[in-house]
Amino acid sequence: xxxxEIQRAGFPVVQVTNLTKIAEGIGANRILKGNxxxxxxGDPALPAASEQSYREKRVEKALHMLxxxxxxxxxxxxxx
Amino acid sequence: MAKKKVVHYINQFYAGIGGESxxxxxxxxxxxxxGPGLFLGENLGDDxxxxxxxxCGDNTIAEQPDLIIPQVIDIVKGAEADLFVAGPGFNxxxxxxxxxxxxxxxxxxxxxxxxxxxxxxNPGTDLYKNRCYILQSDNNAKNMKAVVKQIAVFAKRxxxxxxxxxGKTEGYxxxxxxxxIDYSIPAAKRGIDMLLAKYYKKPFxxxxxxxxxxxxxxxxxxKPLSECKIAVVTDGGLVPKGNPDNxxxxxxxxxxxxxxxxMDALKAEDWEVSHQGYNNAFVLADPNxxxxxxxxxxxxxxxxxxxxxxxxxxxxGVMTPMEKCKEFGEGIAAELRNDGxxxxxxxxx
Numbered sequence: 001x002x003x004x005e006i007q008r009a010g011f012p013v014v015q016v017t018n019l020t021k022i023a024e025g026i027g028a029n030r031i032l033k034g035n036x037x038x039x040x041x042g043d044p045a046l047p048a049a050s051e052q053s054y055r056e057k058r059v060e061k062a063l064h065m066l067x068x069x070x071x072x073x074x075x076x077x078x079x080x
Numbered sequence: 081m082a083k084k085k086v087v088h089y090i091n092q093f094y095a096g097i098g099g100e101s102x103x104x105x106x107x108x109x110x111x112x113x114x115g116p117g118l119f120l121g122e123n124l125g126d127d128x129x130x131x132x133x134x135x136c137g138d139n140t141i142a143e144q145p146d147l148i149i150p151q152v153i154d155i156v157k158g159a160e161a162d163l164f165v166a167g168p169g170f171n172x173x174x175x176x177x178x179x180x181x182x183x184x185x186x187x188x189x190x191x192x193x194x195x196x197x198x199x200x201x202n203p204g205t206d207l208y209k210n211r212c213y214i215l216q217s218d219n220n221a222k223n224m225k226a227v228v229k230q231i232a233v234f235a236k237r238x239x240x241x242x243x244x245x246x247g248k249t250e251g252y253x254x255x256x257x258x259x260x261i262d263y264s265i266p267a268a269k270r271g272i273d274m275l276l277a278k279y280y281k282k283p284f285x286x287x288x289x290x291x292x293x294x295x296x297x298x299x300x301x302x303k304p305l306s307e308c309k310i311a312v313v314t315d316g317g318l319v320p321k322g323n324p325d326n327x328x329x330x331x332x333x334x335x336x337x338x339x340x341x342x343m344d345a346l347k348a349e350d351w352e353v354s355h356q357g358y359n360n361a362f363v364l365a366d367p368n369x370x371x372x373x374x375x376x377x378x379x380x381x382x383x384x385x386x387x388x389x390x391x392x393x394x395x396x397g398v399m400t401p402m403e404k405c406k407e408f409g410e411g412i413a414a415e416l417r418n419d420g421x422x423x424x425x426x427x428x429x
Contacts, residue, residue: 001402002315002335002395003426004296005409011416012299013313017428028426029298039362040316040427042369052375055368059375059425063385066423067305070298077298 003028014065016040016058024076031078032062083129084239087156088117089166089182089196091175095135103174105137107151116228120165123232132159134182138174141181149185156186163239164190168197168227169204171219176204184211187257193238197227200253209254213238216251243283261287301423308422310379311389313412315397316363316370316429317355318346327396329356335395335408337415340388345374357398358429370427389421397428 003015004027014030015023018037034040041055061079068077092102094115113121113130121130134155141148156164164186166179179196181204186194188211197215198205205214215234217227230251237244244250261270270287277284301308318338319327325336340346346367353360353370363370376388393412397405416424 001405002313002397002409002412003428005406006313006413006416006424006426007296007299009410009413009417010299011413011421011424012301013424013426015426015428019428023428027296029296034427036362037358037429039369040429041372041375042362042366044362044365044369055372056375056378059372059379060384062425063305063310063379066301066308069300074298075295 001026012066014062016062020078020080024078029070029076030065030068031076032058032065033080081127083127084124084162085160086120086124086128086130086163086165086235087132087134087159087161088113088120088130089134089136089152089164089179090115090117091141091169091172091178092135092137093175095133097135097137103137103139105135106140107134107136107148109134109155116168116224119225119228120232123229124236128163128236131161136178138172138178141178142174145177145181149181152182153185153189156192157190161190161192163235164192164194165231165235166194166196168215168217168224168231169199169202170197170217170221170227171199171202172221173203176202177207178204180204180208180212180214183214184208187212193235195231195235195238197231198253205253209252210256211258213244213256214253216253241283243281244285246286259285259287303422305385305423306383307386309387309389309420310376310385311392311416311419311421311424312371312373312376313393313424313426314371314428315395316358316427317353317360317396317398318351318363318367318371318392318394319354321350321352323352323354327354327394329354329396330398330400332395332397332400332404332408335393335412337391337393339391340373341390343373344377346371355396355398355429357396370429372425372427376425386422389416389419391419 015028016032016034018034023031110133114133166183169176169179176198183194183196195213197217199219274284351367368374379385
């Protein structure tokens with residue numbers, strides 16, 4: 001709902017979460033699946049340096065999702 | 081088989097009495113279908129008969145509902161109606177109030193199938209969408225025929241006792257009529273009965289009100305990403321060390337804006353988590369796993385984005401009512417605008 005009101009105000013928002021179905025159901029319209037509920041933008045299984053580059057890749061992906069233009073009638077852009 | 085009796089509610093305009101100048105005419109009835117009722121009758125088919133049309137001026141019903149609604153109920157009751165239909169009212173405000181109010185009153189007081197159709201932004205929609213079936217229509221009365229057909233198909237299913245699913249699936253606003261629960265039957269038995277009914281494809285009604293979320297058009301960037309200022313919003317409950325604002329870990333009452341000015345990354349020693357809905361250990365060890373300020377600053381340095389907002393927004397999204405979240409979202413949006421932010425990453429745990 002927070003995402004939705006920010007979208008309503010006209011800001012592109014990419015919601016990064018593991019609960020993508022809930023986000024979609026509520027009406028978030030750019031959704032990227034996170035690594036885990038416990039660490040959306042992290043992967044503690046990786047060595048620190050690898051986790052850092054993993055995070056950078058995921059953040060970059062999220063940012064590029066902000067650039068996507070929806071097709072006519074498309075209600076949500078989702079990357080699992 | 082006796083035909084099903086239908087009572088139809090319309091306003092003075094569709095009854096052919098007149099437009100705005102006649103909007104204060106009182107309540108009247110005519111036998112048989114009138115105006116859009118003719119289409120409705122055709123679409124309902126031979127097993128249905130529109131026995132009465134109730135007509136009321138839009139001003140009259142909007143201004144004096146306490147006087148008019150009981151009279152509508154009496155007429156519908158007197159006609160021994162099996163079905164009540166109002167409108168459709170599209171985006172006509174006072175007509176929409178009339179359609180919603182009469183449909184809700186008939187649903188609740190007479191407990192017979194009742195339905196109307198309105199546009200989402202009609203004021204009648206928000207007021208009555210959780211008390212009766214208001215089908216979703218567009219705002220263009222030119223589509224009368226299509227919408228009347230949609231009403232007829234749905235109305236027949238109501239009369240036949242077909243299972244009606246949630247609003248998103250069925251295309252009605254809100255959650256529809258209030259759910260009746262017989263508390264004299266234990267919850268476990270009600271649950272099993274529902275499951276069996278579902279299994280045998282018999283009608284059943286969930287006791288859980290499903291919020292029906294409206295769709296918002298997808299906002300797009302109005303400048304290249306490389307010029308955009310990006311902010312992070314999280315419902316993962318990240319707060320500065322010591323939780324200076326006493327953010328509660330559940331059922332949040334507010335969100336907070338926290339400065340990250342001058343921070344290349346979030347340091348574990350500066351932050352903690354107030355959120356009882358997930359194991360916080362990984363975020364406590366490295367807050368960037370929730371609010372990736374380190375990576376965002378890298379993106380800014382590389383020129384992929386213009387800049388990173390110097391504040392983050394945080395609350396704990398645990399058992400927080402929808403209405404509260406809506407309020408948070410509105411507040412955050414206003415502050416983001418002040419911050420000059422162009423787009424947002426929101427992280428949810």
